[in-house]
């Protein structure tokens with residue numbers, strides 16, 4: 001058993017309370033490589049932002065749970081080395097799909113876990129979330145739950161259709177499950193293809209897809225019923241079109257990749273939404289930099305030559321999100 005406290009990590013309780021009260025959101029960036037971790041920490045330290053480093057089941061299988069635990073510990077020490085005296089870093093399990101997986105993460109240094117029972121029947125979702133909450137709270141670990149189904153693909157999590165969260169269920173669900181935060185479905189979606197062209201309109205000038213707006217009416221209804229309760233948005237990459245264009249200009253093929261407009265995420269950050277998950281944008285920033293590098297310097301074969309610009313590009317994106325979209329800068 002390794003407690004996250006031994007690693008210098010924190011749970012989400014205090015940072016969410018401050019974020020809800022302060023009208024900003026905490027960035028939750030997915031990671032599974034050294035360069036992503038370095039870029040996340042550099043960005044968080046430079047902007048003085050709390051940060052959630054999150055790992056999906058697939059990322060844990062890819063990178064190894066033990067290595068990730070030490071990477072998170074390394075992230076805390078690295079932040080201190082960069083001049084941040086008291087970093088606020090969370091190691092969070094994204095989309096835990098069983099009590100056993102959540103327990104294993106809690107036993108191995110995670111400070112926060114998500115149990116995603118959104119595809120289960122309502123009562124079953126409550127039952128397992130409650131089981132996770134009881135174990136987690138005994139170890140001072142916080143728990144995110146989910147109600148409503150997002151469309152799109154994220155590692156093993158895939159759904160073709162979305163079901164908006166029903167506001168009339170949120171009080172009963174959060175009270176009976178005891179969860180600390182709630183991921184809701186209001187039209188965000190996993191992956192780099194969040195909407196099909198049929199769901200969008202097309203900008204006549206650029207030919208780019210314009211996605212449908214998020215269901216702010218549902219968000220506001222949930223806020224009214226659960227005042228001050230931390231709300232989480234998954235699938236909230238904006239899929240920056242300059243990165244998509246760079247990828248496509250250098251041999252890539254991502255036609256009609258589309259995300260959530262940043263103005264809408266900015267608006268959501270000011271509400272009870274206090275955690276915004278961003279994964280695809282990091283993948284796109286990394287891929288764009290690497291594709292461009294190889295196109296311009298086909299003779300390079302030292303990974304440092306192409307991973308360094310990839311890391312720089314991700315860091316730039318993380319800083320942009322923190323300062324321009326989520327507003328979590330200077331909140332340490």
Ligand SMILES: [Zn+2]
Pocket residue numbers: 094095154190234235277
């Ligand atoms: Zn998600």
